[in-house]
Amino acid sequence: MNSMPSDSASMSFVDRVVVPGDHVLDLTGMANQTIKLGAGLRQDGDAISVMKAGKLRISKPNKYWVESSHKRYVPCVEDTVLGIVVDSKFDNFLVDIKAPMLGLLPVLAFEGGTRRNIPKFEIGTLLYVRVVKANNTMNPELSCMDETGKAAEFGPLKDGYMFETSTGLARMLLSSPPCPILEALGKSLSYEIAIGLNGRVWVNAASPSTVILVSNAIMNSEFLSAAQQKIMVEKLMKRLQ
Amino acid sequence: MAPMEVDRADGRTSNQLRPLSCTRNVLHRAHGSARWSQGDTIVLAAVFGPKAGTKKEENPEKASIEVIWKPKTGLIGKVEKEYEMILKRTLQSVCLLTIHPNTTTSVIVQVVGDDDRPELSLIQLEVQMIIKNNSSIIRAFLALRITHVMGLRTPQLLPCAINASCAALADAGIPLKYLAVAICCGLTGSRSVILDPTKIEEKVFSYSCMLYLLVDYFNCLDRGYAACAKISEFLRRSMESQAPSDLTKTT
Numbered sequence: 001m002n003s004m005p006s007d008s009a010s011m012s013f014v015d016r017v018v019v020p021g022d023h024v025l026d027l028t029g030m031a032n033q034t035i036k037l038g039a040g041l042r043q044d045g046d047a048i049s050v051m052k053a054g055k056l057r058i059s060k061p062n063k064y065w066v067e068s069s070h071k072r073y074v075p076c077v078e079d080t081v082l083g084i085v086v087d088s089k090f091d092n093f094l095v096d097i098k099a100p101m102l103g104l105l106p107v108l109a110f111e112g113g114t115r116r117n118i119p120k121f122e123i124g125t126l127l128y129v130r131v132v133k134a135n136n137t138m139n140p141e142l143s144c145m146d147e148t149g150k151a152a153e154f155g156p157l158k159d160g161y162m163f164e165t166s167t168g169l170a171r172m173l174l175s176s177p178p179c180p181i182l183e184a185l186g187k188s189l190s191y192e193i194a195i196g197l198n199g200r201v202w203v204n205a206a207s208p209s210t211v212i213l214v215s216n217a218i219m220n221s222e223f224l225s226a227a228q229q230k231i232m233v234e235k236l237m238k239r240l241q
Numbered sequence: 242m243a244p245m246e247v248d249r250a251d252g253r254t255s256n257q258l259r260p261l262s263c264t265r266n267v268l269h270r271a272h273g274s275a276r277w278s279q280g281d282t283i284v285l286a287a288v289f290g291p292k293a294g295t296k297k298e299e300n301p302e303k304a305s306i307e308v309i310w311k312p313k314t315g316l317i318g319k320v321e322k323e324y325e326m327i328l329k330r331t332l333q334s335v336c337l338l339t340i341h342p343n344t345t346t347s348v349i350v351q352v353v354g355d356d357d358r359p360e361l362s363l364i365q366l367e368v369q370m371i372i373k374n375n376s377s378i379i380r381a382f383l384a385l386r387i388t389h390v391m392g393l394r395t396p397q398l399l400p401c402a403i404n405a406s407c408a409a410l411a412d413a414g415i416p417l418k419y420l421a422v423a424i425c426c427g428l429t430g431s432r433s434v435i436l437d438p439t440k441i442e443e444k445v446f447s448y449s450c451m452l453y454l455l456v457d458y459f460n461c462l463d464r465g466y467a468a469c470a471k472i473s474e475f476l477r478r479s480m481e482s483q484a485p486s487d488l489t490k491t492t
Contacts, residue, residue, distance in 0.1 A: 017481040020411060021419025042337075042416075051337060051416035053480045070414035071272045072291075100291035100344045137342055 014058045018066060023047040024056055025064065038065025039074065069168020073098045073198035075134035080154075082162065082196030083142065085125045093121060095129065098164075098198045101139045105129060109143040111151040119156075126157045126202060128194050157194055160204030161211050167199045169222045180226040184233035185214055213240075258424075258468060263404075263479040265412045273413020276353070277405035282397055283354030286405035288413040290346035303338035305345050310402075313352040324350075324399060331403055331423075337416040346415055350402045397425040404472065411480060422472040426461045 013024045025035070025048040037043070040052040041064055050056070054068025073081070075097065083095035083103055093105040105127070107118045121127070133141040144154040173179050173195045185191070191205035191214050201218060205211045217236060221229045253259070259280030268274035271287035278284070291304055299305040308325040311317070332348060400423035407421050 019420055019477050019480050020417035040416075049418075051340075051418075052414050053411045068414060070412075072414060074414075100341045101293045136340055 013056045016056060017054065018050045018056045019053045020050055022050045024050060034062060036063045038063060039076075040066025040068060067168075069166045069171075071098075071164075071166055071199065072100070073167055075099045075103070075131050075140040076197075077131055077134050079131045079134075079197045081129060081131060081142075081198040082157075082194060082200035082202060083127050083129050083198075085121045085123055085127065087123065088121065095127060095142055097129075097131075097140070097142070097196075098200070099140060103129070103131070103140045103142045105142040105144065109145055110155070111145055111149060121156065126162055128154050128157055128196070128202075130154060157202050157204075160192070160202050161215060162200055162202045163215055163219065165199050165201055165219060165222065167197065169218075170195055170197050170199050170201065172222075173201070173218070179229075181218060181221040181229040181233065184230050185217060188233075188237050189214065256464065256468070258471065261472065261475050263408055263476065265408055265479065271349075271409075271413075273409045273411070273415070275405050275408035275412055277401055277408060278354065279397065279401055281354050282401045283352075284398065284401045284405040285351045285353050286402065286409040287349045287351075288346060288406075288409045288415065289349070290413070291341045291344035291415070292346070293344055295343055295345050299345075301343045304336065304341045304343075305338075306332050306336060307345055307347045308332070308406075309347065309349045311349065311351045313355045324402070327399060328402060328406060331421060332406060332410070335407065335417055335419065335421045336410065337418055340416045346410075346413075348406050348409065350406060352398060352402075355398065399423070400425045404476070408476065408479070420473065420476055422469045422476060424465050424468045424472060426465045 013022065018024060023044070024041070027035075027043075027046050027048065035048070037048065040050060040054055041048055042051055043049075048064065050066060052066055052068050052070075054066040056064065057067050058064050075081075081097045083097040083105070085093050086096050086102060087094040088107075091107050093107065095103040095105050097103045108114070109132075110119060113119075127144065129142040129144055130146065131140055132143045144151065146152040146154070173182060174197065182193070189205065189210050191203055191210055193204075193214070194202040196202075201215075203211050203214050203218075205214065213236060217233060221232065224232060259282075262276075262278045264276045266274060267276050267285070268287050271289060273288035274286065276283065276285045295301055295305045296307075306329055308329045310321045310324045310328070312321055328348070328350065336346070403421055403423040407417075410417060411420060
C-alpha cells in the first residue's frame with residue numbers, strides 16, 4: 001500500500017525543490033554517522049523530513065538544509081539583522097526583527113556601555129544588531145557589539161531609507177563574491193547600504209533620487225539572473241543621463 | 242454490483258476533476274497567500290504570523306492557529322463558524338505546533354467564487370478531508386462529516402479552502418508536517434460516486450436515502466484517494482515555481 005520511492009541516497013532530492021512531508025534521508029543505514037540539520041528539516045523517527053518548501057542543499061560531508069525565501073525571519077545565532085525599537089524596559093530594549101517573537105537588546109550591550117550612559121532610543125529607531133541567542137521558546141537576544149566587544153558598525157542607522165524584502169533576496173545581496181546588482185550600482189553611484197538577514201535593507205546616499213534608484217533596482221532584482229541584473233542597471237544608468 | 246457511469250451536466254466523467262489553478266504570493270502585505278480555484282469555486286487564503294502571544298484558552302506550549310472565514314456575500318453566521326472550526330482542526334493537525342510555542346498564526350479565508358447557480362432543494366453529501374504525505378501515501382484520515390444541507394451551502398468550498406490554506410501556509414514558511422489536500426465526493430442516488438461535484442449537481446433523488454452502505458463508503462474513499470494523488474502532484478508542481486505570483490494551471 002505504501003508506494004514510497006526508495007531513496008538509496010538522498011542525492012535524488014538534493015538541489016531540487018522539496019515540499020513539507022518529503023522524506024529526504026533514510027537513517028536506518030547510517031548508524032554511526034553524525035548528520036547536521038539546518039533550516040527546514042527535522043528528524044521524524046527513522047527519516048529526515050522536510051518542514052518548509054524550498055530547495056534542498058547539502059554541504060559535504062554531512063550538512064543538510066532547505067533554502068527558502070519568506071517574508072518572516074527565523075532567528076539564528078550570529079546573524080546580523082535590522083531591528084526597529086518597539087519599546088524600552090528597564091534593562092532591555094524590545095526590538096522587532098520580523099521574527100515570531102520580539103527581540104531583546106540589553107541596555108548594556110553597547111561598546112563601553114554602563115548604567116550611566118544608556119543610549120536613548122526612541123520608538124521607531126532602526127538598529128543594526130547581531131543575534132546572540134536564538135531559541136524557539138524564548139525571545140531572541142540581540143547585541144550591538146561583536147564578539148570582541150567592539151562597536152563594529154552596529155548601532156542606530158541615521159537618515160537613509162529602509163525597505164523590506166524577502167529573506168532570500170537579503171541572502172543573495174550578502175553573498176560573496178558580491179552580488180552583481182550591488183557591484184553594478186556601485187560602479188556609477190555612491191551609496192551606503194546595510195542589509196539585514198531578516199529581509200530589511202537600509203540605503204543611504206547623498207541625494208534622494210539616488211536612494212530611490214538604488215532601492216527600486218534592488219527590489220526588482222530578486223528574480224533576475226546576474227546578466228539580467230547588469231543589463232537592468234545599464235538601462236537605468238542610460239536613462240539617468 | 243458495479244455502479245453506473247453518470248452523465249454529468251458539464252460533460253465530465255464521474256472521475257474527472259474541474260480545472261485546477263493555484264497562485265501563491267498574491268497578496269503583498271500578507272506573510273503568505275494563495276489563491277486556489279477548482280472550476281468556478283475560487284478561494285483566497287492569507288496567512289499572517291507567527292505572531293507573539295496566544296489567547297487565554299489556548300495552550301501556551303504550542304502555537305495556536307486562528308481561522309477567519311469570510312463568505313462571498315452576507316454576514317458571518319453559524320455556517321462560517323462551522324467552517325472555521327473544521328479548518329482550524331485540519332490545519333492544527335498539519336502544522337508542527339511545537340516549533341514556535343506561544344505564538345498565533347492567523348489564516349484568513351476569503352471566498353471569491355462560489356459557483357453561482359440557482360438554489361437547490363436538498364443536498365445530501367459526504368465531504369471527505371484526506372491528508373496525504375506527499376512522498377509516501379500514508380492514509381491518514383482526518384474528518385468525515387455527513388452533511389445535510391438545505392439550499393445555500395456549497396460543500397466543495399471546504400476542500401477548496403483546505404487546499405488554499407495549505408498552499409498559503411507553505412508560502413509563509415510555517416513549519417508543516419505534510420501538505421494536506423482535500424476533495425469532495427458525492428454519492429448520487431444511483432449509488433455511484435462522482436468527484437468534485439458542482440453546486441448544480443447536488444440534487445438528491447430521494448430524501449429517504451440517508452443510509453450509506455459500507456461498500457459505497459469505501460468506494461467513495463478509494464476514488465477520493467486516487468483523485469487526491471492528482472491534486473497533490475499539482476500542488477507539488479506549483480511549489481516548484483520560483484517567480485512571484487507564478488501561475489500554474491492544469492486540467
